[in-house]
Amino acid sequence: EVQLVESGGGLVQPGGSLRLSCAASGFSFSSFFMSCVRQAPGKGLEWVATIKQDASEKYYVDSVKGRFIISRDNAQNSVHLQMNSLRGEDTAVYYCVRGGRSHYDYWGQGTLVTVSS
Amino acid sequence: QSVLTQPPSASETPGQRVTISCSGSSSNIGTNTVNWYRQLPGTAPKLLIYDTNQRPSGVPDRFSGSKSGTSASLAISGLQSEDEADYYCAARDDSLNGVVFGGGTKLTVL
Numbered sequence: 349e350v351q352l353v354e355s356g357g358g359l360v361q362p363g364g365s366l367r368l369s370c371a372a373s374g375f376s377f378s379s380f381f382m383s384c385v386r387q388a389p390g391k392g393l394e395w396v397a398t399i400k401q402d403a404s405e406k407y408y409v410d411s412v413k414g415r416f417i418i419s420r421d422n423a424q425n426s427v428h429l430q431m432n433s434l435r436g437e438d439t440a441v442y443y444c445v446r447g448g449r450s451h452y453d454y455w456g457q458g459t460l461v462t463v464s465s
Numbered sequence: 466q467s468v469l470t471q472p473p474s475a476s477e478t479p480g481q482r483v484t485i486s487c488s489g490s491s492s493n494i495g496t497n498t499v500n501w502y503r504q505l506p507g508t509a510p511k512l513l514i515y516d517t518n519q520r521p522s523g524v525p526d527r528f529s530g531s532k533s534g535t536s537a538s539l540a541i542s543g544l545q546s547e548d549e550a551d552y553y554c555a556a557r558d559d560s561l562n563g564v565v566f567g568g569g570t571k572l573t574v575l
Contacts, residue, residue: 392568393555395555395564407562408563443509449564451512455511458509
Protein backbone atom coordinates (compact mmCIF):
# COMPACT_ATOMS: atom_id res chain seq x y z
CA GLU A 349 0.00 0.00 0.00
CA VAL A 350 1.37 3.39 -0.98
CA GLN A 351 1.72 5.73 1.98
CA LEU A 352 2.97 9.29 2.21
CA VAL A 353 3.28 10.70 5.71
CA GLU A 354 4.14 14.34 6.23
CA SER A 355 5.63 15.88 9.33
CA GLY A 356 7.23 19.11 10.45
CA GLY A 357 4.38 21.56 10.21
CA GLY A 358 3.59 24.06 12.92
CA LEU A 359 3.48 27.70 13.92
CA VAL A 360 6.36 29.92 12.84
CA GLN A 361 6.93 33.66 12.90
CA PRO A 362 7.22 35.68 9.70
CA GLY A 363 10.77 35.51 8.42
CA GLY A 364 11.33 32.18 10.11
CA SER A 365 12.16 28.75 8.73
CA LEU A 366 10.59 25.33 8.80
CA ARG A 367 11.55 21.96 7.33
CA LEU A 368 8.82 19.63 6.19
CA SER A 369 9.47 15.94 5.69
CA CYS A 370 7.57 13.23 3.86
CA ALA A 371 8.15 9.55 4.52
CA ALA A 372 7.19 7.33 1.61
CA SER A 373 6.49 3.63 1.61
CA GLY A 374 4.82 0.93 -0.45
CA PHE A 375 6.42 1.74 -3.78
CA SER A 376 9.78 2.11 -5.50
CA PHE A 377 10.46 5.63 -4.29
CA SER A 378 13.51 6.30 -6.46
CA SER A 379 11.46 5.68 -9.61
CA PHE A 380 9.06 8.59 -9.18
CA PHE A 381 8.99 12.33 -9.37
CA MET A 382 7.80 13.78 -6.07
CA SER A 383 6.01 17.08 -5.58
CA CYS A 384 4.54 19.39 -3.00
CA VAL A 385 1.11 20.99 -3.34
CA ARG A 386 -0.33 23.42 -0.81
CA GLN A 387 -3.77 24.70 0.09
CA ALA A 388 -4.31 27.92 2.00
CA PRO A 389 -7.23 27.88 4.44
CA GLY A 390 -10.50 27.94 2.51
CA LYS A 391 -8.66 28.28 -0.79
CA GLY A 392 -7.77 26.13 -3.78
CA LEU A 393 -4.78 23.98 -4.59
CA GLU A 394 -1.41 25.43 -5.54
CA TRP A 395 1.59 23.52 -6.87
CA VAL A 396 4.74 24.42 -4.94
CA ALA A 397 7.68 22.29 -6.08
CA THR A 398 8.73 19.12 -7.90
CA ILE A 399 11.89 17.05 -7.75
CA LYS A 400 13.05 14.51 -10.30
CA GLN A 401 13.86 10.91 -9.39
CA ASP A 402 17.61 11.51 -9.06
CA ALA A 403 17.24 15.09 -7.78
CA SER A 404 18.99 16.41 -10.89
CA GLU A 405 16.06 18.69 -11.67
CA LYS A 406 13.95 20.77 -9.34
CA TYR A 407 11.09 23.10 -10.17
CA TYR A 408 9.37 25.76 -8.08
CA VAL A 409 6.41 28.07 -8.33
CA ASP A 410 7.65 31.66 -8.73
CA SER A 411 6.35 32.76 -5.33
CA VAL A 412 8.72 30.42 -3.46
CA LYS A 413 11.81 30.55 -5.69
CA GLY A 414 14.88 31.52 -3.69
CA ARG A 415 13.10 30.76 -0.39
CA PHE A 416 12.12 27.08 -0.57
CA ILE A 417 14.35 24.12 -1.38
CA ILE A 418 13.04 20.65 -2.21
CA SER A 419 15.33 17.67 -1.69
CA ARG A 420 15.09 13.91 -1.44
CA ASP A 421 16.91 10.98 0.10
CA ASN A 422 16.31 7.87 -1.98
CA ALA A 423 18.09 5.69 0.58
CA GLN A 424 15.63 6.81 3.25
CA ASN A 425 12.59 7.06 0.93
CA SER A 426 11.97 10.59 2.00
CA VAL A 427 11.48 14.03 0.51
CA HIS A 428 11.99 17.33 2.30
CA LEU A 429 10.93 20.92 1.82
CA GLN A 430 13.13 23.52 3.48
CA MET A 431 11.12 26.71 3.81
CA ASN A 432 12.96 29.94 4.62
CA SER A 433 11.91 33.57 4.89
CA LEU A 434 8.36 32.48 5.52
CA ARG A 435 5.51 34.90 4.91
CA GLY A 436 1.89 35.03 5.96
CA GLU A 437 0.82 33.96 2.51
CA ASP A 438 2.72 30.70 2.96
CA THR A 439 0.17 29.63 5.58
CA ALA A 440 -1.39 26.47 4.20
CA VAL A 441 -1.74 22.74 4.43
CA TYR A 442 1.23 21.26 2.58
CA TYR A 443 0.68 17.96 0.80
CA CYS A 444 3.38 15.53 -0.26
CA VAL A 445 2.32 13.95 -3.55
CA ARG A 446 3.71 11.29 -5.83
CA GLY A 447 4.24 12.37 -9.41
CA GLY A 448 4.95 15.39 -11.56
CA ARG A 449 3.53 17.31 -14.55
CA SER A 450 0.19 17.69 -12.70
CA HIS A 451 -0.39 13.90 -12.51
CA TYR A 452 -0.40 13.22 -8.76
CA ASP A 453 -1.68 9.77 -8.04
CA TYR A 454 -1.08 9.56 -4.29
CA TRP A 455 -1.38 12.27 -1.65
CA GLY A 456 -0.31 12.45 1.95
CA GLN A 457 -2.69 13.63 4.65
CA GLY A 458 -1.07 17.06 4.71
CA THR A 459 0.67 19.09 7.38
CA LEU A 460 -0.42 22.57 8.44
CA VAL A 461 2.05 25.44 8.37
CA THR A 462 0.94 28.64 10.04
CA VAL A 463 3.03 31.77 9.63
CA SER A 464 2.01 34.33 12.21
CA SER A 465 3.44 36.52 14.94
CA GLN B 466 -6.66 34.52 -9.82
CA SER B 467 -6.01 30.99 -11.09
CA VAL B 468 -4.39 30.34 -14.46
CA LEU B 469 -7.06 27.74 -15.22
CA THR B 470 -10.63 28.99 -14.93
CA GLN B 471 -13.39 26.89 -13.41
CA PRO B 472 -16.91 27.91 -12.36
CA PRO B 473 -16.89 28.35 -8.57
CA SER B 474 -20.02 26.25 -8.14
CA ALA B 475 -22.28 23.75 -9.85
CA SER B 476 -25.40 21.92 -8.79
CA GLU B 477 -27.67 19.19 -10.04
CA THR B 478 -30.17 16.69 -8.70
CA PRO B 479 -29.40 13.03 -7.97
CA GLY B 480 -29.30 10.78 -11.00
CA GLN B 481 -28.65 13.62 -13.40
CA ARG B 482 -25.50 14.58 -15.30
CA VAL B 483 -23.31 17.57 -14.59
CA THR B 484 -20.36 19.00 -16.47
CA ILE B 485 -17.58 21.10 -14.98
CA SER B 486 -15.48 23.20 -17.33
CA CYS B 487 -11.84 24.19 -17.11
CA SER B 488 -10.57 26.93 -19.40
CA GLY B 489 -6.90 27.55 -20.06
CA SER B 490 -4.57 28.61 -22.83
CA SER B 491 -2.24 27.31 -25.49
CA SER B 492 0.61 26.97 -22.98
CA ASN B 493 -1.24 24.64 -20.66
CA ILE B 494 -4.41 22.81 -21.73
CA GLY B 495 -3.69 23.52 -25.39
CA THR B 496 -0.52 21.44 -25.34
CA ASN B 497 -0.64 19.25 -22.25
CA THR B 498 -2.93 16.67 -20.74
CA VAL B 499 -5.38 17.59 -18.02
CA ASN B 500 -5.86 15.93 -14.66
CA TRP B 501 -8.86 16.20 -12.37
CA TYR B 502 -8.99 15.88 -8.59
CA ARG B 503 -11.84 15.50 -6.15
CA GLN B 504 -11.58 16.74 -2.59
CA LEU B 505 -14.13 15.70 -0.01
CA PRO B 506 -14.50 18.02 3.00
CA GLY B 507 -11.60 17.73 5.41
CA THR B 508 -9.66 15.24 3.33
CA ALA B 509 -6.75 15.27 0.89
CA PRO B 510 -7.52 15.53 -2.81
CA LYS B 511 -7.75 12.35 -4.83
CA LEU B 512 -6.90 11.79 -8.48
CA LEU B 513 -10.12 11.36 -10.46
CA ILE B 514 -9.10 11.62 -14.13
CA TYR B 515 -5.58 11.59 -15.55
CA ASP B 516 -4.17 12.22 -19.02
CA THR B 517 -7.37 14.13 -19.90
CA ASN B 518 -9.70 11.11 -20.16
CA GLN B 519 -8.28 8.16 -18.21
CA ARG B 520 -9.74 6.83 -15.00
CA PRO B 521 -7.51 5.41 -12.26
CA SER B 522 -8.38 1.99 -10.98
CA GLY B 523 -11.40 2.18 -8.71
CA VAL B 524 -12.94 5.31 -10.21
CA PRO B 525 -16.36 4.43 -11.66
CA ASP B 526 -17.15 5.07 -15.30
CA ARG B 527 -19.71 7.67 -14.22
CA PHE B 528 -16.73 10.03 -14.34
CA SER B 529 -15.31 11.06 -17.69
CA GLY B 530 -12.96 13.72 -18.99
CA SER B 531 -12.48 15.42 -22.32
CA LYS B 532 -10.60 18.27 -23.93
CA SER B 533 -11.10 20.54 -26.92
CA GLY B 534 -8.54 23.17 -27.79
CA THR B 535 -7.72 25.12 -24.66
CA SER B 536 -10.66 23.89 -22.60
CA ALA B 537 -11.33 20.69 -20.72
CA SER B 538 -14.40 19.22 -19.09
CA LEU B 539 -15.26 16.75 -16.37
CA ALA B 540 -18.61 15.02 -16.68
CA ILE B 541 -20.31 13.15 -13.87
CA SER B 542 -23.37 11.09 -14.72
CA GLY B 543 -25.79 9.36 -12.40
CA LEU B 544 -25.09 11.92 -9.68
CA GLN B 545 -25.02 10.64 -6.12
CA SER B 546 -25.08 12.55 -2.87
CA GLU B 547 -21.55 11.41 -2.10
CA ASP B 548 -20.35 13.26 -5.21
CA GLU B 549 -20.69 16.50 -3.27
CA ALA B 550 -17.13 17.75 -3.18
CA ASP B 551 -14.69 20.26 -4.60
CA TYR B 552 -13.32 19.44 -8.04
CA TYR B 553 -10.04 20.79 -9.42
CA CYS B 554 -8.46 20.64 -12.86
CA ALA B 555 -4.69 20.81 -13.33
CA ALA B 556 -2.20 20.89 -16.18
CA ARG B 557 1.43 21.58 -16.84
CA ASP B 558 2.10 25.08 -18.13
CA ASP B 559 5.03 25.26 -20.53
CA SER B 560 5.37 29.05 -20.27
CA LEU B 561 5.54 28.97 -16.47
CA ASN B 562 7.58 25.76 -16.45
CA GLY B 563 5.33 24.46 -13.73
CA VAL B 564 1.89 23.16 -12.87
CA VAL B 565 -1.27 25.21 -12.67
CA PHE B 566 -4.57 24.38 -11.02
CA GLY B 567 -8.06 25.68 -11.56
CA GLY B 568 -9.68 27.55 -8.70
CA GLY B 569 -11.96 24.64 -7.96
CA THR B 570 -15.67 23.97 -8.40
CA LYS B 571 -17.89 23.16 -5.46
CA LEU B 572 -20.47 20.62 -6.57
CA THR B 573 -23.76 20.47 -4.72
CA VAL B 574 -26.13 17.56 -5.22
CA LEU B 575 -29.57 19.01 -4.57
